[in-house]
Structure formats: C-alpha cells, structure tokens
Amino acid sequence: MSVQQQENSDSREMVRAEKIVKRFGDITVLNGVDLSVKRGQVVVVIGPSGSGKTTLLRCINHLEKIDDGRIYIDGELMGYRESNGRLVEDREANIARIRSQVGFVFQRFNLFPHMTALENVIEAPIHVLRQPKSEVTERAHALLAKVGLAEKANAYPHKLSGGQQQRVAIARALAMNPKIMLFDEATSALDPELVGEVLKVMKQLAEEGMTMVVVTHEMGFAREVCSHVIFMDKSVIVEEGTPEKIFDHAENERTRNFLGMIL
Amino acid sequence: MFQWDTVWHFLFSDPNHLFLLAAWRTLWISVVAQFIGVILGLFLALMRMSRFPYLNWPARAYIWFFRGSPLLVQVLLLWDGLPRIINNPDFLLPDFACILVAFSLNEGAYMAEIVRAGITSVDAGQMEAAKSLGMRFALAMRRIILPQAARVIIPPLGNEFNNMLKTTSIASVIGLLELTGTAEVYGSQNFVIFELLIVATVFYLLLTTLWGYIQSWIENRLDPNRTLKAELDQKGWASRMLGFGSPRPGGAGTLASGR
Numbered sequence: 348m349s350v351q352q353q354e355n356s357d358s359r360e361m362v363r364a365e366k367i368v369k370r371f372g373d374i375t376v377l378n379g380v381d382l383s384v385k386r387g388q389v390v391v392v393i394g395p396s397g398s399g400k401t402t403l404l405r406c407i408n409h410l411e412k413i414d415d416g417r418i419y420i421d422g423e424l425m426g427y428r429e430s431n432g433r434l435v436e437d438r439e440a441n442i443a444r445i446r447s448q449v450g451f452v453f454q455r456f457n458l459f460p461h462m463t464a465l466e467n468v469i470e471a472p473i474h475v476l477r478q479p480k481s482e483v484t485e486r487a488h489a490l491l492a493k494v495g496l497a498e499k500a501n502a503y504p505h506k507l508s509g510g511q512q513q514r515v516a517i518a519r520a521l522a523m524n525p526k527i528m529l530f531d532e533a534t535s536a537l538d539p540e541l542v543g544e545v546l547k548v549m550k551q552l553a554e555e556g557m558t559m560v561v562v563t564h565e566m567g568f569a570r571e572v573c574s575h576v577i578f579m580d581k582s583v584i585v586e587e588g589t590p591e592k593i594f595d596h597a598e599n600e601r602t603r604n605f606l607g608m609i610l
Numbered sequence: 611m612f613q614w615d616t617v618w619h620f621l622f623s624d625p626n627h628l629f630l631l632a633a634w635r636t637l638w639i640s641v642v643a644q645f646i647g648v649i650l651g652l653f654l655a656l657m658r659m660s661r662f663p664y665l666n667w668p669a670r671a672y673i674w675f676f677r678g679s680p681l682l683v684q685v686l687l688l689w690d691g692l693p694r695i696i697n698n699p700d701f702l703l704p705d706f707a708c709i710l711v712a713f714s715l716n717e718g719a720y721m722a723e724i725v726r727a728g729i730t731s732v733d734a735g736q737m738e739a740a741k742s743l744g745m746r747f748a749l750a751m752r753r754i755i756l757p758q759a760a761r762v763i764i765p766p767l768g769n770e771f772n773n774m775l776k777t778t779s780i781a782s783v784i785g786l787l788e789l790t791g792t793a794e795v796y797g798s799q800n801f802v803i804f805e806l807l808i809v810a811t812v813f814y815l816l817l818t819t820l821w822g823y824i825q826s827w828i829e830n831r832l833d834p835n836r837t838l839k840a841e842l843d844q845k846g847w848a849s850r851m852l853g854f855g856s857p858r859p860g861g862a863g864t865l866a867s868g869r
C-alpha cells in the first residue's frame with residue numbers, strides 16, 4: 348500500500364467505494380455509487396429488485412469488474428493497481444489475498460456439496476491461509492458451535508436444511524477471520540420459519556463488533572441491528588442515514604414509497 | 611475346415627502366451643494413451659473455456675482437427691508422413707511411440723469436450739464461493755470444481771476407455787503386434803486367421819468385461835448415496851456389458867424420494 352493511499356483513506360474505513368460505475372452491456376447497474384463503511388459499523392442496503400444491491404456487493408469483492416471508480420478494502424485498492432496513472436487489473440494473487448479478508452454470504456449458500464460442514468469450514472484456512480489443520484479444526488468446531496451446529500459437523504450439505512446450510516456458510520466465511528462480512532439477502536432463499544435462526548447469528552455477529560454490509564428485505568433486522576441504512580433505487584443511492592431517519596423520517600418520495608410497499 | 615483345436619490351443623495351452631502378451635500390449639497402450647489423453651483433455655478444456663483468444667483458439671483448432679478426422683488417418687500421417695515432413699526418409703518413429711502419440715493426441719480432443727461438459731455442469735456459485743474465500747483459480751479448480759465435475763466426467767471417461775481398448779486394433783496397420791495385429795500376422799502365415807480373430811475377440815471381451823466391473827465399482831464409490839445406489843444397481847455392470855437386466859421396478863422413483 349502506498350503512502351498516498353494511506354493518506355487518502357480514513358484508516359478506520361474498512362470499505363470505501365468512490366463513484367462506482369458498473370455496466371452490463373448497455374444497461375448501467377451502478378451509476379456513481381459512493382459507500383463508506385467504518386470499522387464495527389453495520390450498514391444495511393435496501394431497495395427494490397434490480398436496483399443494483401447484489402451488484403454493489405459483488406463489486407466490493409471484485410466478483411464483478413467495475414467500469415469506473417475505486418474500491419478500497421481497509422485502505423487497499425481492490426481489484427486494480429495503478430500503472431502509469433491508469434488502473435489495470437491487479438494480479439490474481441493480490442486480488443485473492445484481499446478477498447480472503449472479506450467474507451461473502453450468498454443468497455443461495457453455495458456450500459461445497461462434496462464436503463461435510465466441517466470440511467467446508469476448514470477448507471480455505473488450510474489451503475489459502477496455510478494454517479495447521481489441527482488448529483483450524485478446533486476453531487471450526489467452535490465456529491459451528493457458535494452458529495448452533497456443533498452436532499452437524501460431519502453432515503453433508505444436502506442433509507441440512509436451508510437455514511442450517513446458511514449458518515454453515517457463515518461459519519465458513521468467519522473461519523477466515525475476515526475484516527468485514529458481506530451478506531447478500533442471506534435469508535431470502537429460506538422458508539419463513541428458518542429465517543430467524545440465521546438472523547439471530549447475524550445479529551450476534553453485529554453485537555460482537557463485526558463490520559458488516561447487509562443487503563436484506565428484513566426491515567425488522569435492519570431497524571434493530573444496523574447503524575446506517577442505504578436506500579438504493581435505479582442504480583444510485585437515493586437516500587441514506589440512521590435507521591430512524593430512513594424508516595421514520597424519509598425525505599425522499601421514492602424511499603417513502605418503497606418502505607410503504609414493504610412494511 | 612474351421613479348426614476349433616487352434617482356438618483352444620491359443621486360448622488355453624499356448625506355451626508362448628502369444629495372445630496373453632498381445633493382450634498385455636493392448637492393455638498398456640490403452641492405459642497410457644487414456645492417461646495422457648485425460649491430462650491433455652484437462653488442459654485443452656481449460657484453454658477452450660478461457661476468455662483469452664490466444665488460449666481459446668488453439669484449443670478449438672486442436673479439437674476441431676482431432677475430432678474431425680479419422681484416427682486411422684492421424685496414425686498414418688504420423689507414421690508415413692512425419693519422415694517426409696521433417697525431410698528425413700530414414701527417420702522412423704518406433705511403432706509404439708507412434709501409436710501412443712497419435713492415440714493420446716486424439717483422445718485428448720475427446721476428453722477435452724468431456725471435461726468441459728463436466729466443469730460446465732458445476733454451478734457457477736461454486737467458483738464464486740471459492741474465490742470469495744480467497745482461493746485462486748488453480749486451487750479452486752483442484753479442490754472445488756474438479757471433484758464435483760468428476761461425477762459427470764467419470765462415466766463417459768469409462769466409456770472412452772472401453773472404446774480405447776478396442777480402438778487399439780488400429781495399431782495393427784503399422785504392424786504393431788497387439789491383439790488384432792497378432793491374429794492377422796500369425797493367422798495369415800498359418801491360414802488360421804478366422805480362428806485367431808476369434809481368440810483375439812475373446813481377449814477383447816475379457817478386457818472390456820473386466821473394465822466394466824471396475825467402472826461400475828468406481829461409479830458406485832463416487833455416488834454420494836452410495837449404499838442406496840448399490841442396492842439398486844447390483845446388476846449395473848451386467849446390463850451395461852451384456853445389454854440385459856431391466857431397470858428395477860420403482861428404481862428411479864425410490865432413488866429420487868430417497869434424497
């Protein structure tokens with residue numbers, strides 16, 4: 348990390364996105380989105396379907412390339428490096444290194460089906476961070492216990508319910524000791540009765556001080572847990588602020604309409 | 611007059627083990643060519659799926675050529691053509707080397723498509739999850755994608771090897787004494803070609819049947835619902851090899867509801 352970058356970014360900012368532009372062909376999915384997530388902050392992103400919430404998270408993790416703007420993870424430029432004043436795609440090793448510090452929880456879990464819950468959790472710490480297996484296994488058991496699945500360590504994903512799978516996925520991400528966790532509608536593929544158990548884990552994480560960006564339609568969770576709400580619509584951030592401000596005193600017409608529809 | 615005693619002799623009481631040795635040659639040519647073919651196919655598949663044209667296009671051209679022209683012609687091109695191409699009429703590739711190179715290159719093209727189908731069958735979310743955990747492409751392939759693709763790759767790979775065992779008979783055209791070559795050479799010398807072709811056939815059937823057993827054993831091991839599947843598929847090899855054995859009543863349904 349260059350000295351200049353260090354100066355440019357507040358050291359307490361775990362994620363900083365500047366004027367992100369993302370296009371798929373002709374359509375612009377993110378049109379100049381700014382985002383700042385401070386250490387320990389829980390930021391919730393809400394907005395109608397197709398507004399670009401998932402894409403924003405994927406850009407933060409460089410699962411999507413961006414067409415303009417910059418993203419910093421804990422002060423480091425994500426996905427790109429500067430070469431003669433222009434941004435070029437970063438080396439794979441470097442992208443992977445930064446990604447290993449960012450946990451991502453997918454809407455559809457994406458557990459590795461050929462591995463047990465425990466194997467899912469220990470896979471990356473062993474093969475990416477090259478930590479000793481015994482140590483990782485011990486930590487993995489603790490993480491599985493923390494998400495309430497101590498007794499499911501040896502179960503394969505297809506034997507687990509959706510809620511259990513998602514909790515394994517959270518444990519898998521946590522096993523990397525990430526600096527920040529990104530949740531993309533972690534509960535919306537779940538049967539309603541399973542939503543609570545996953546939200547509970549997320550809430551516990553937030554209380555422990557984990558830095559989180561959470562895309563969700565669970566307004567109750569947002570109100571209770573988060574410190575900052577972002578409302579996105581049509582590729583831009585329309586309004587943001589504290590939960591009280593957004594949920595109770597939204598200034599923007601679109602925000603009020605959306606909340607009126609969903610609440 | 612068909613000489614049964616000749617068939618009998620070469621099957622059971624040949625002190626020189628002529629056909630046993632020939633079968634051994636057939637087997638190891640097949641194994642080596644298939645092995646190299648799988649490795650080659652893996653790299654070709656990855657090249658073929660790459661978004662970089664300088665990887666993608668050579669792989670496409672390769673697959674196009676080797677799948678689009680007969681193996682026999684490829685063998686002859688290498689055998690007769692190579693000395694001319696390098697302009698040295700005395701240059702002669704050993705027959706084994708020639709066959710192994712031609713068969714491996716050819717098999718690589720077929721395996722490339724099989725491996726590609728296998729990789730494509732794995733949900734895209736798997737690669738994304740692997741990447742999000744900080745895995746690099748090669749590690750994600752090795753640990754996450756290929757083990758899952760294997761389930762799709764192994765059955766057609768088994769069929770490829772069954773084919774390979776039989777396709778080695780093409781080696782006889784350049785005088786290599788595998789099963790077919792042996793039958794032809796000794797058979798025409800002694801006017802018992804039909805008898806010896808029967809002997810060769812018996813050995814081919816032995817090899818392919820044996821492989822059929824091994825194949826269903828491997829496929830059963832790969833199956834996550836192994837125990838359940840094993841019950842249902844006890845006759846799997848028989849139906850595969852011999853074409854009989856009807857699906858068990860309610861077999862597929864039981865399997866589906868078992869999940």
Ligand SMILES: Nc1ncnc2c1ncn2[C@@H]1O[C@H](COP(=O)(O)OP(=O)(O)OP(=O)(O)O)[C@@H](O)[C@H]1O
Pocket residue numbers: 371376394395396397398399400401402403532
């Ligand atoms: N890979 C892609 N190729 C083309 N268009 C895409 C791709 N991914 C997303 N889009 C488009 O980008 C827009 C934003 O999608 P995105 O998934 O970010 O929305 P979202 O806010 O997460 O919506 P939802 O609430 O339905 O998950 C949509 O119009 C979508 O069709």
Ligand SMILES: [Mg+2]
Pocket residue numbers: 400401402531532
């Ligand atoms: Mg989405």
